[in-house]
Each structure stands twice: as structure tokens, then as C-alpha cells.
Amino acid sequence: MRRLTEEVNAVSDIAIDPWLKELLRLNDEEEKMTDKQIKIVQAAVEIFSEKGFAGSSTSEIAQKAGVAEGTIFRHYKTKKELLLSIVAPMMTKLIAPFAVKDFTKVLEADYPTVEQFLRAITVNRLEFARKHFPVIKIFMHEIPFHKELREQFKETVADMVLEKAYKAIRHFQGGGQLIEIPAPTSMRLIVSSIIGLLITRFLLVPESEWDEEKEIDYTINFILHGLAPRKS
Structure with missing residues (x-):
């Protein structure tokens, strides 16, 4: 629980685009996103927006987010x-x-x-x-x-x-x-x-x-x- 609190508090240290702030606000009603999830989502939007879904890979999303590819699949099955x-x-x-x-x-x-x-x-x-x-x-x-x-x-x-x-x-x-x-x-x-x-x-x-x-x-x-x- 303490670790999750620390991850959530770390959000304030990340450069977050306005659209992502809105998404985080929406998710506050359900389950807060961790530091790593925020980085994954922000990287995914940038890459999906640039290359499209079919032209993107989870490996490059992971690289851009600075996380292991397995981390993505711990949060998202596909x-x-x-x-x-x-x-x-x-x-x-x-x-x-x-x-x-x-x-x-x-x-x-x-x-x-x-x-x-x-x-x-x-x-x-x-x-x-x-x-x-x-x-x-x-x-x-x-x-x-x-x-x-x-x-x-x-x-x-x-x-x-x-x-x-x-x-x-x-x-x-x-x-x-x-x-x-x-x-x-x-x-x-x-x-x-x-x-x-x-x-x-x-x-x-x-x-x-x-x-x-x-x-x-x-x-x-x-x-x-x-x-x-x-x-x-």
C-alpha cells in the first residue's frame, strides 16, 4: 500500500500532457494509475499517434516509456x-x-x-x-x-x-x-x-x-x- 502511494505521489514529478491529466482525473474514480502506467500510456499515445496501431510495437512503447516490455503486459494483456x-x-x-x-x-x-x-x-x-x-x-x-x-x-x-x-x-x-x-x-x-x-x-x-x-x-x-x- 505504501509503495502504491509513493508511485501515485510521483505523478506530480512527471511532465504530463493536458489530455493525460484529464485521463488520470477520470481514473481517480476507479483505480489510480501508477508512475509506470502513466509513462506507458503517454508513450503509447505518442507512438500510436505517429505510427498508427498496426505500425507500433509494445517493445518500442516500452523503450520510450523507459520500462521493461513485460511491465506493459502486467497492466495490459494485449x-x-x-x-x-x-x-x-x-x-x-x-x-x-x-x-x-x-x-x-x-x-x-x-x-x-x-x-x-x-x-x-x-x-x-x-x-x-x-x-x-x-x-x-x-x-x-x-x-x-x-x-x-x-x-x-x-x-x-x-x-x-x-x-x-x-x-x-x-x-x-x-x-x-x-x-x-x-x-x-x-x-x-x-x-x-x-x-x-x-x-x-x-x-x-x-x-x-x-x-x-x-x-x-x-x-x-x-x-x-x-x-x-x-x-x-
Whole structure:
């Protein structure tokens, strides 16, 4: 018991990224992570994020964490269990509640114009991605290959958000601000544009000079008008 207390207290001496602090806070409700677990998880996120799950090995995770490979398997039976131990708590306890609660406020707010609605959504998702991108990146890499992650996303996020989004789209269609096409199609086109902005900002050219306000404007104008020149 004394050893575990010492390991937990040692957490304060480790350089911990903000996302991992959130994960540790979530695990406080169940079982505190030891010093070695923290190092393993932080190393795993960095390597999974850089190389993907399939391209990573537990040996390089162990090397980066400064632990023996056997230590990983004392805490996690398989590499996939390690992956799910990172993504699952963040999805169910942090990302999903934040995404649903915070995003629902945006979707249910009364915006006079569709442009204001789209701007609010885009800014909201940019701030969300800025805060949680290391884990989001892993989730984006792995969701096509792991049924558990797809089902978890559908249950915790998609089902709760989509109907509210469709309702907002139908509202603007009814007011003549959006064209009459199926709401799921409108949602797909809007989401693909915003995700493209996020991927470019945080994944493709994260170090480049970036006028965020201007890029938001370009994205919204594209959603509303496409690439065709406006008629005078």
C-alpha cells in the first residue's frame, strides 16, 4: 500500500500532457494509475499517434516509456487492450459528454442565420480538437479497423447528436436559407468541410502560418456557395 502511494505521489514529478491529466482525473474514480502506467500510456499515445496501431510495437512503447516490455503486459494483456484503455475512457467519460453536452448547446441555440450557425459549429469543433487532438488522431486512425470503437462512437456520440443536427438543418431549410436536400446529405457535406479544416490545421500543416478567422470564413463560404463565383 505504501509503495502504491509513493508511485501515485510521483505523478506530480512527471511532465504530463493536458489530455493525460484529464485521463488520470477520470481514473481517480476507479483505480489510480501508477508512475509506470502513466509513462506507458503517454508513450503509447505518442507512438500510436505517429505510427498508427498496426505500425507500433509494445517493445518500442516500452523503450520510450523507459520500462521493461513485460511491465506493459502486467497492466495490459494485449496491445489492443492498451489502445482501448486510452481511447475508451476518453470517449465515454470525457470526449462524449463534452461533445454531446457542449455541441448540443450549439445545435439547439437560436441563430438568426445559417452562417452564424455554421460559424458557431466550426469554432466549437476547432476548440474541441485543439484540446484533445492526440487522442482524436488515434481514434481517427483506428476507427475503421476496430469494431469496438465504431460501436462506441455510435452509441456515445453519433446517435445523440445527429437528430439535433438534422433538426437544425431542417429549420434553416424551412426558412429558405439552405437548399432542400435530405438532412443527412446536408450534414455529410457540412461535416466533411469542417473535418477537412480540422485535419489541415492540426494534422497536415500544424506548424504553418495560419489565419484561423480567415480559414473559417473560407470554409463557411464554401459550404454556403461552393466554388462557383457569385452572380452579381
